[in-house]
Amino acid sequence: MLYTPMSHELLIQSILKRVVLSDKEQQLVSGCLKTKKLKKKNLLYQEGEVQHHLVFVNSGCLRSYSIDKNGAEHILQFAPSGWWIADMKSLLNAVPSSLNIDAIEDSEIVLLKQLDIDNLYHTVPALERYFRILSERSLATFQQRLIDSLSLTAAERYGNFCERYPSLIQGLPQKYVASYIGITPEFLSKMLSQPMKKR
Amino acid sequence: MLYTPMSHELLIQSILKRVVLSDKEQQLVSGCLKTKKLKKKNLLYQEGEVQHHLVFVNSGCLRSYSIDKNGAEHILQFAPSGWWIADMKSLLNAVPSSLNIDAIEDSEIVLLKQLDIDNLYHTVPALERYFRILSERSLATFQQRLIDSLSLTAAERYGNFCERYPSLIQGLPQKYVASYIGITPEFLSKMLSQPMKKR
DNA sequence: CGCGACGTTGATTTGCCTCAACGATTGTGG
DNA sequence: CCACAATCGTTGAGGCAAATCAACGTCGCG
Numbered sequence: 001m002l003y004t005p006m007s008h009e010l011l012i013q014s015i016l017k018r019v020v021l022s023d024k025e026q027q028l029v030s031g032c033l034k035t036k037k038l039k040k041k042n043l044l045y046q047e048g049e050v051q052h053h054l055v056f057v058n059s060g061c062l063r064s065y066s067i068d069k070n071g072a073e074h075i076l077q078f079a080p081s082g083w084w085i086a087d088m089k090s091l092l093n094a095v096p097s098s099l100n101i102d103a104i105e106d107s108e109i110v111l112l113k114q115l116d117i118d119n120l121y122h123t124v125p126a127l128e129r130y131f132r133i134l135s136e137r138s139l140a141t142f143q144q145r146l147i148d149s150l151s152l153t154a155a156e157r158y159g160n161f162c163e164r165y166p167s168l169i170q171g172l173p174q175k176y177v178a179s180y181i182g183i184t185p186e187f188l189s190k191m192l193s194q195p196m197k198k199r
Numbered sequence: 200m201l202y203t204p205m206s207h208e209l210l211i212q213s214i215l216k217r218v219v220l221s222d223k224e225q226q227l228v229s230g231c232l233k234t235k236k237l238k239k240k241n242l243l244y245q246e247g248e249v250q251h252h253l254v255f256v257n258s259g260c261l262r263s264y265s266i267d268k269n270g271a272e273h274i275l276q277f278a279p280s281g282w283w284i285a286d287m288k289s290l291l292n293a294v295p296s297s298l299n300i301d302a303i304e305d306s307e308i309v310l311l312k313q314l315d316i317d318n319l320y321h322t323v324p325a326l327e328r329y330f331r332i333l334s335e336r337s338l339a340t341f342q343q344r345l346i347d348s349l350s351l352t353a354a355e356r357y358g359n360f361c362e363r364y365p366s367l368i369q370g371l372p373q374k375y376v377a378s379y380i381g382i383t384p385e386f387l388s389k390m391l392s393q394p395m396k397k398r
Numbered sequence: 399c400g401c402g403a404c405g406t407t408g409a410t411t412t413g414c415c416t417c418a419a420c421g422a423t424t425g426t427g428g
Numbered sequence: 429c430c431a432c433a434a435t436c437g438t439t440g441a442g443g444c445a446a447a448t449c450a451a452c453g454t455c456g457c458g
Contacts, residue, residue, distance in 0.1 A: 066346050066349070066350055068350040068351070072350070074346065074349035074350045076342060076345060076346055076349075087342070088335060088338050088339035088342055089339040089342065089343055092335055092336065092339055093339075098346070099346075121328070125324065128327050128328055128331055129320070129327055131331055131335075132327055132330055132331035132334060135331060135334035135335045135338050136287060136291055136330075136334045137291065138338055139287050139334050139337055139338045139341065140287035140288040140290075140291055140292075142338065142341040142342060142345060143275060143286070143287055143288065143341060144288055145345060146275060146341060146344060146345050146348065147265050147273065147275055147297070147298075149345065149348050149349070149381075150265070150273040150275075150348070150381045151265055151267040151271070151273045152267070153413080154413080154414075173435090173436070173437090174436080174437070175435095175436070175437085182348075182349045183414070183415090184414075184415060184416085185436085185437075185438095186414095186415080186416085186417095186437090186438080186439085187413085187414055187415070188437095189437060189438055189439080190414095190438085190439080193438075193439085352445080353445080353446075372403090372404070372405090373404080373405070374403095374404070374405080382446070382447090383446075383447060383448080384404085384405075384406095385405090385406080385407085385446090385447080385448085385449095386445085386446055386447070387405095388405060388406055388407080389406085389407080389446095392406075392407085
């Protein structure tokens with residue numbers, strides 16, 4: 001008798017929200033998953049390593065970020081509970097990543113190897129639809145974010161961030177928000193103390 | 200007796216490079232395609248319209264761009280021959296687009312309705328794999344571009360652009376390159392006239 | 399030919415960064 | 429439970445990358 005471990009529940013639910021999986025198919029997916037705990041500030045992946053896993057967040061929150069030549073961090077993505085995170089370039093091409101991924105809170109995560117995903121596409125065809133949908137939606141999000149970074153001021157980008165991720169803001173250090181919208185913590189602090197300009 | 204119009208050849212080839220399609224399946228896809236010619240500077244989609252089509256470029260070159268509140272254009276994407284282009288947010292959610300799409304050269308394009316795509320996923324399952332792969336790769340590209348825009352200087356971004364799209368540069372007005380990498384045409388001109396700093 | 403789009407150049411401005419110093423808060427080990 | 433260090437946010441002075449505005453030369457094209 002097979003069963004699905006508790007720590008895979010959230011991930012399976014995420015899939016079932018988008019596509020239909022038989023019990024058997026759920027087992028096949030579940031069989032490829034590895035659960036892991038990650039303490040706050042601990043690195044999962046470091047710049048220079050090849051990232052072989054898609055990462056699903058059960059609880060807590062991760063972030064991916066690059067470090068520029070001056071040592072400054074630039075956050076590409078936050079991944080709270082229920083979200084996936086990965087460096088797609090490294091994952092797809094099996095090349096060394098230029099991103100770091102770490103936990104910003106104590107977290108429980110689920111790892112899925114890219115190799116296993118490619119196999120699962122044959123045994124669980126619906127999974128291909130799931131990841132197509134996910135990729136498309138993620139693509140839409142990154143397109144929008146790039147447009148914003150090209151055409152909006154820092155204050156407007158901050159406003160957008162607050163609107164789009166109101167729940168993330170709670171307990172998130174300001175300097176992470178600054179890094180995400182592409183400004184320094186000092187400048188964000190000054191922005192917030194001023195009499196809130198338009199937008 | 201069915202056959203595939205010439206103007207669908209390049210698109211079908213693009214699919215066959217990634218997945219296997221039977222003759223019958225090729226016909227099914229081909230049956231949903233609409234070819235169209237677009238003269239230089241002519242708009243295909245305008246800000247505020249809902250974009251219902253994925254667009255494949257047979258020849259020529261298109262661009263997608265937003266216009267900010269000061270009237271400045273910001274180019275999100277170039278699409279030369281063999282590339283797809285669309286505003287994913289508008290396409291997926293059927294909401295008004297914030298992007299314009301126009302031709303920067305006389306072009307021939309092929310249109311594919313989002314509704315037809317969704318139907319084709321049932322009759323041509325391999326198509327789902329094709330678009331999954333495309334979305335993932337596009338996602339990787341946009342992730343990288345966002346990292347670059349967060350962590351690199353204008354000169355470095357220009358260098359990257361030249362490395363990544365050497366063939367695009369030919370005949371492309373400088374102001375479009377400037378808009379793509381997120382600077383003004385004046386500043387790009389000054390950068391290029393100066394004794395080429397590091398990188 | 400003449401007009402409009404493009405690139406160039408210079409003077410000036412500005413949005414955001416850098417560096418440095420300083421409280422406040424958190425958390426940690428003794 | 430306190431003392432101390434580390435982390436975080438704040439504030440100020442000064443600096444720089446890139447924008448703005450304007451003028452001008454050139455080229456391609458109708």
